[in-house]
Amino acid sequence: MSDIRTGYIEAFQKQRAKSREAARRAAIARFGELGLPTRRAENWRFTNLRPLEQRLFPPAPAGTVPAATLPPLYRLGVPSHRFVLVNGRFAPALSDMGDLPLGVSLRPLAESAPALAPALDAPFLRESNPFLALNAAFFEDGFDLSMTDVVAGEQPSPPPELDRPIEILHLAAAANPVSLHTRNRLCIPPGRRCTIVETFAGSGPYWTNAVLEIAIGDGAALRHIVLQDEGKEAVHLGHRRIRLGAGARYDGFTLALGSQLSRQDTIVTIEGERAECLLNGAYLLRGSQEATIATLIDHAAPGSATREVFKGVVADRAHGVFQGKIVVRQAAQKTDAHQLNKNLLLGRQAVVDTKPELEIYADDVKCSHGAAIGDLDENALFYLRARGLTAAEARRMLIDAFAGEAIDLVADGAARSYLRRHLERWLAAREE
Amino acid sequence: MLEITNLHARLADGREILKGVDLTVKAGEVHAIMGPNGSGKSTLAGVLAGRPGYEVTAGSVAYEGRDLLALAPDERAREGLFLAFQYPVEIPGVNNMYFLRAALNAVRRQRGEAELDAGQFLKAARAKLKLLDIGEDLLQRPVNVGFSGGEKKRNEIFQMAMLEPKLAILDETDSGLDIDALRVVANGVNKLRSPERAAILITHYQRLLDYVVPDVVHVLSHGRIVRSGDKSLATELECRGYAFLDDAAAE
Numbered sequence: 132m133s134d135i136r137t138g139y140i141e142a143f144q145k146q147r148a149k150s151r152e153a154a155r156r157a158a159i160a161r162f163g164e165l166g167l168p169t170r171r172a173e174n175w176r177f178t179n180l181r182p183l184e185q186r187l188f189p190p191a192p193a194g195t196v197p198a199a200t201l202p203p204l205y206r207l208g209v210p211s212h213r214f215v216l217v218n219g220r221f222a223p224a225l226s227d228m229g230d231l232p233l234g235v236s237l238r239p240l241a242e243s244a245p246a247l248a249p250a251l252d253a254p255f256l257r258e259s260n261p262f263l264a265l266n267a268a269f270f271e272d273g274f275d276l277s278m279t280d281v282v283a284g285e286q287p288s289p290p291p292e293l294d295r296p297i298e299i300l301h302l303a304a305a306a307n308p309v310s311l312h313t314r315n316r317l318c319i320p321p322g323r324r325c326t327i328v329e330t331f332a333g334s335g336p337y338w339t340n341a342v343l344e345i346a347i348g349d350g351a352a353l354r355h356i357v358l359q360d361e362g363k364e365a366v367h368l369g370h371r372r373i374r375l376g377a378g379a380r381y382d383g384f385t386l387a388l389g390s391q392l393s394r395q396d397t398i399v400t401i402e403g404e405r406a407e408c409l410l411n412g413a414y415l416l417r418g419s420q421e422a423t424i425a426t427l428i429d430h431a432a433p434g435s436a437t438r439e440v441f442k443g444v445v446a447d448r449a450h451g452v453f454q455g456k457i458v459v460r461q462a463a464q465k466t467d468a469h470q471l472n473k474n475l476l477l478g479r480q481a482v483v484d485t486k487p488e489l490e491i492y493a494d495d496v497k498c499s500h501g502a503a504i505g506d507l508d509e510n511a512l513f514y515l516r517a518r519g520l521t522a523a524e525a526r527r528m529l530i531d532a533f534a535g536e537a538i539d540l541v542a543d544g545a546a547r548s549y550l551r552r553h554l555e556r557w558l559a560a561r562e563e
Numbered sequence: 564m565l566e567i568t569n570l571h572a573r574l575a576d577g578r579e580i581l582k583g584v585d586l587t588v589k590a591g592e593v594h595a596i597m598g599p600n601g602s603g604k605s606t607l608a609g610v611l612a613g614r615p616g617y618e619v620t621a622g623s624v625a626y627e628g629r630d631l632l633a634l635a636p637d638e639r640a641r642e643g644l645f646l647a648f649q650y651p652v653e654i655p656g657v658n659n660m661y662f663l664r665a666a667l668n669a670v671r672r673q674r675g676e677a678e679l680d681a682g683q684f685l686k687a688a689r690a691k692l693k694l695l696d697i698g699e700d701l702l703q704r705p706v707n708v709g710f711s712g713g714e715k716k717r718n719e720i721f722q723m724a725m726l727e728p729k730l731a732i733l734d735e736t737d738s739g740l741d742i743d744a745l746r747v748v749a750n751g752v753n754k755l756r757s758p759e760r761a762a763i764l765i766t767h768y769q770r771l772l773d774y775v776v777p778d779v780v781h782v783l784s785h786g787r788i789v790r791s792g793d794k795s796l797a798t799e800l801e802c803r804g805y806a807f808l809d810d811a812a813a814e
Binding site: 508509510511513514515516517518519520521522524525528529531532533535536 | 612613614615635636637639640641646648651652653654655656657662663665666667669670673705706722726
């Protein structure tokens, strides 16, 4: 394992990044101190990081974006603003930003990084997550979506709404092991709203290490849909930080289907009163896939609400982990927070670890959490078979219903159909 | 159509429930099987439909000349056998219409008929609902979820009407129904009556038989058919109760 640590430090010394030199050096030094997490760290104890321990994934060198085409599978199918990254770098040829309304900016982070520099680096290095340090040392690009709340000149105020969804595609194609470190930003100013559909997909032995920071201003709203459909050999680490202002609303959904090892960390800080956080998702795992969903929702202001539902389908020898924590600080009176994790275990060797957690320091709150692990209902299976459906069809229908109930929580119709299509594809592939 | 010979079956815990059932049902006939609680009525229905949890220890069941017990539950259904459940199962997240279309198309494929698309299915379903006087909202709800007892039974009869089975087995479909729902059930069976089809009505009460007149009435007791007769046997049971069976056995 120390070889792997040294490997990344050596890879850093070889790289020729021109920007943020001091910050990068500080970040790789921090990574050198931390090394990869071990199972002794509580936050990592269920996540099997072996694929990252056994193999070095050097950062993808610049200028090696392979000629890729946009797979039809990953088109949302409605008019949108599309931003595509290939191997961690903006791919203008595949992107189609269309006409963005005045005051909306969607551009490669590489362009905006110099202006953002201190904000990009400072907070993460104090933390003990080595992957954030590695990301800070290596990232070159990502997407940067921002809006202004007032537009100068004669434009009406408030400025025009962004009525089409924004599609972000993170595509990867690797012949040899590479790591793709992207830093992404989303900033929604007070009163504005936005729908963003993010997809991760690719092929080959690559490691995605993506960091996304989201700030939602007072009274602003974001619908954020994520499809993680990385390639079979891929490792996916996705880290999201979300800050919510007063009366802000975050409506997030993650469907995790791909990669041999994945972990999605979502950390939400509710900074303003009467904010609303919806954090939902589903993970479907088979073969020997490993996936962790880790969420931390921190209620730091009063009168806010959280609704969190994650559903897992874990088949064959796969291993699913749900670690969900809700913290209600002393100041966060009148918090209304509910969390639920339900799992279907479909193989004798399939494993689920679930760790729902509430940490409450305020006395006037409504909070609950729950977790369940079960298999398919025998009575329902017999009922469906007694009407003529084969055992396989009946099982498929019940799994579809189980995961579909989670997908039904997605409010955006186009995004919901998009995720449904991928769920059907997963179910169809399972029968082959 | 159905020939049950010396059928013995037991539960997983070893308790023997059926102790030599003999029953022959010909095409075009409606048979009623009556009997007290615990006589084996639902076990007989479960064994015929292939419900897990029973073990057949002796005897045979021939359905249209084939060994019924060798077929999987879904094969039996596709071959035209239908069980209306005593306790229909709630299936959250599965839309009733989507489920029934999948079931109907499975049966149609087996019969060599073309599958119905969503539009064709909806048209056929609406016609049946109207015929049976059942509300259309049934289609859009998840299978049996939150249905009242009567709605669940109506849904069973609606499914039966759509699937048009050769042999329908109704397991106490009439229990706990008000008179309107009972008429729906009776109507469903009567509409299906034809020289090519048959039905077995398992019931505790004679009430249903006022609306669906059976060709033969059987009395099941302690896992055996102890008496068979015409409609008048049901009336006799209604008057004298099942106790006389034990008296008769004691004589």
